Every structure is written in C-alpha cells, then in structure tokens.
Amino acid sequence: MKFTSKPLVLLFMVAFLSSCVDNLDFDQVDLDIDPIFTSPLVFLELDQNDFFDADNSVEITTVADISDFTTLQSSVVQDNLTQAIFNVEVENRFDRSFRIEVDLLDDNNNITYSFTDYVIAAGNLNYTSTTRIYPQSSPGFLNSTRINVVVSILPSPNQLDPDIPKTIKFKSAGIYYLSF
C-alpha cells in the first residue's frame, strides 16, 4: 500500500501556514500591584509595681520607653507606601484610667507623627483604636525612625496597692498599603 501524499502534505502545510498570534496583544501589560502587608509592632504589659518607686512607697505617674523602628526607611516603603493603619488594643485591669501617648520620631528625636492620645478608662478590657495615615498628608511620617511610648496613670481617689495585682496590656500592629 502506498500512502497518498497530497492530503497529508496539505494538512501539514495548512496547520503551519494558518498559525496565528493575531488575537494576542503583548502590549497590554499594565499590571497594578497593590499588596497589603501587616506586622506586629509594640506591645507591653505593666503591673502595679511599675508605678511605684523602688521602695514601693511613692507612686510614679508616668513611665516611658523608646525604640528604633526602621521599617519605614526601606526604599520599598519610602517609594510605594500609600497609606498605613495602626491598630491598638488595650486591656486595662486597673481601677484607674490611663493615657498612652505614642509618638514617632526622627533620628534627631523630633516628632514626625503624633498619634492622638489613647485614654483608657478604668477596667476597660476591650479598648481598640485605629489610626489611618496617608504619607502625602503627613510628610514627616516617612522620616520616622523611632517610636516613643509614654504611659501615664491618671489621678484618681483609688490609690494603688503594691500588694494587689493589676495589669495593663497594650498591643499594636501596623498595616501597610503599597502600590507599585
């Protein structure tokens, strides 16, 4: 049996010659890349002893601490951050109210962004707060390299007793919206 060549050759050629990429457009690449990253930030837990002096005799009304915080200095964040959200949760088991001040500072300790003070009522176990920051509206924000936290116990007729356990827990997380 000799195979008839013409139909095969024809099929072969039709397939090749009709190949087409006309329905594709490689110039349409315009990709929006808008990831949202989140990470834990500062947390703290203070008890009644943190608000007394070494002898447990004199009440201290304010404690403060500070840390470097260089996340915002990354070039990816500097060039592409469109907004940031800071979530705060506080659990206050004192029968006293607290004010927590959080400031962002630059290398020279100048305030670059100041969060509205968090005032937590006595016994509030479910305090939450959300702050949204747009770098365009807060130009100093992206210069922040440090975070400063000041915790103040507010005046009250209820005196602290070093022998009665009380705690206040502060938790925070940041959400960063990037756009490339």
Next chain:
Amino acid sequence: MMKKHLLFFILFIIVSVSVKAQQQIAFSFGESPQTLMLNPGAETNFSRHYGIPIFSNFSLTLGTTGFELADLFLKDNRDFTSKFRDVLSKVNQDDYININAKIDILNGGYRYDDRTYISFGFYQEVDIITYMPKDIAELFYYGNQPYLNRAFSFSQISMKADILGVLHAGISRKVDEKLNIGARVKIYSSSLNVESNNNSGTLTTFNNNENILRQSLNNLDVQFRTSGLIASNDEFLENPGDLFSKTFLGGNLGLGLDFGLTYHFTPQIEFTGSILDFGFIRHSKNTRSYSAKGDFTFDGINFEFDPDNPRDYWQEFEDDFDDKVPTEETQDAYTSWRPMKINAALKYSFGQIRSMACYAKTRKQYYYNAIGFQVHTIMRPLRPQFSFTSFFETSISEKIHSKFTHTVNDYSALIVGSGMSFQIGKVNVFGLIDNMLGMRDIGTAGNISFNFGINLVVD
C-alpha cells in the same frame, strides 16, 4: 513537484521559526543524521554527513501548564490586572513554564567502517524551567494582610536556568543484524546557571495573645545557586552576548554521556531506546550562592520600661533574627546535574517494501509505513515529566518521509504533531512540529514545539 514541496517546506520554516518546539517527536524518525543526537545507537545508512552551520538542527520549545498565553494576552478588552489575578488564582505549585532552545553550530559524521559511524559537533542550549511558587507570588502580590493564618510555603520555589555549549562526539556501532548500539561523550561548558530547589519553610501571620499578631518563620531552608551571573568584581553581567561567547569551553565545565540502541525483534518490529545527558557540570567560576536557614517568631517589640536598664530593642531584634536565621553568601563551587532524558520507542513496519541504497553500495529493504508508540521522560527539579506518543510514519517516496503523532503529556491529552524529512540530492531537510492544533491559535496552546535542520548527506 519536488520544487513545490521544497517551496512549501521553506515557507513552513519561515512561518514557524518564530514559534516554538520540542525535539521528542523526532526520536526514532529515521533518515536524518540528526537522529543520532536523540539516539546515539540509531542506525545510519550514509557514509558521511555535514551539518549546515547554524541550520543543521534547530529546536525550540515553549510550554506552560495551568494557564495559556491567551489567558493573559488575548485581545478581549479586559483589564490586564484582572486577567493576571485570574491566572494567579488558577495555577498551582505543580504548574510550570518551560523554555528550551537548541541550535547546532557544527555537526558532522563519517563512516569509520561498515559497522561503525562516528559523529561529532557542537551545539548551544538554553533551558529554563520554573515551577509556579504560588504562595510566594501571592504573598508578594497581595501581601500577608488578606491571608492571616495562611502558611506561605517556600518549598514551592523550584527553578533551573542554564545556558551552555556542548561539544560532543559519538559512535554508533552495528553489533549484528538485530542490534545497533551507540554512545556519545559530551563536554559541557556552562556560561550561566541559576537554580533553586529542595527548599523548605513557611511564613505565617496569625492572631496571638502576646500581641495582636505573631509572625512565624518555620523550618526555613532556602538556597539559590548561581554561576556566570555575577562576575568576580561583584557586578552583574551587563552584556548577554558574553553568555554565548563562553559556551565553547570558556565556562564552567562538565561531562556527560548519552547511550542508545536499536534492536530488531523481527524485520518488522524495532525497538529504539536512549538515555541522554547523563552528566553534570562543576561550577567553580563566577559562582555565588545565597542561603537562609532557621526558625523565628516575632511578636513585636516588647517595651519593658526599665530606666535603669535601657535596651536597644531594634538592634536586639535584628541580632536575634540574624542569629536564628543566618543568611550566607558564598562563592563555593557546586555541582549541577543535567536534566537526564529517557526515550524509548517500539515500531511496527508494514506495507510496501522499498529498497534503499546504503553506504556500502548495498541495498537495504525498508517498509513504506510504520506505526508505534514512544515514551519520553525528562528529569526535572520537582519530578520527572512524562509524555506518551503514538505515531504513524509513511514514506511518500524513497526520499520523502513523514511522521504523524498524537501525544499525551502534562500540557494536554490532545497534541497532534507532524514531521517530514526530504532528501534532495545530498541535501537532507527535516522539520517536525508538535501540537499542530495549537498552531491554529498559539495563544491557547499550552505547548508548541518546533524542530528543523538541513544537512548534507553522502550515501
């Protein structure tokens, strides 16, 4: 008639050269000296061959699984970002993109004696395979905020890219009337290698009692190895042309072997098999490897309000991370295995018998038609890729042979391929294409392969 065939064939080459291809259907497709590159134990019936430089054998393959080009690039007025997100959602970590191109720079052969044929040459190859690291892609594209509690896996990072030249010499020897065996020695010269595989580890962000969130890096063990990418002066290669100039013994060298055989159970039933690229490359020049390994849990910065003992929390965090997840950049030498291929075919010949002049002025009997099947396996970083092909071969004349195939593989269960081999005087021209249906609409074809060559053959 012959001129018409040739014209068609040249047209086919011009049209198809811009497309893509795969060599596997050329396996066991006789009459072309290039068959020896796929099976060093292939039978030969000529006394010498000379490859036309650059044109003696060219093949190109582009394959994707999990998505098609049309999913991204179809002219449908849909927003590209939406299409990209659909593709990202569609693919999984077993999907991959594979690009392979080979071009013969030099190829030739001569008959040493009645039983022995020697062949040699040099070709360049680009081979890239990358599996879809879906978790990492989604982590970078969407971020971790939409995916709390999801363990993003680094084990999905698996890729290999090579640019190399291969200097080779092979021998095909007829043992007896039934058996023909062969082997080929290859010296690899790699100008570029980038590879990453056997990675592990996860990154998870989840709610926690200590702070609002906890980030946990578990069992991280990630490594990237490169050679030829970064020069000794720490600069990336600026001129891609350098990559090809180093492929002739100027890169990192390696050694490989091909083996093959042809066995006739009967005059009509033939088995062919080969193992290709059983070899390695030792990378010692311009190497740079990067690795990271360890476990780390981050709850945030724990302020302790101890004025008597002020702490540099951030520095402590960075030191702790570096201690627990050490990263390393080295210029150590390493060994990279070539992707070994295994081919096997069983062919039953039938129909009209033709007689062909052979090198020793003898004539050999051939059948006009044959059917059979063949399997092709290539070792890849994650797992071997298999394909199964059934085929029909027919000789249109003594000098024109054709092959039609149906292949089932990772890309599709319906890949129709075709090949033709012409001999006009001393000029042998062959061309094969896999996935003819895909040629009609390349955008929706997961895989298309193309292979052609022109050689001078002296009977």
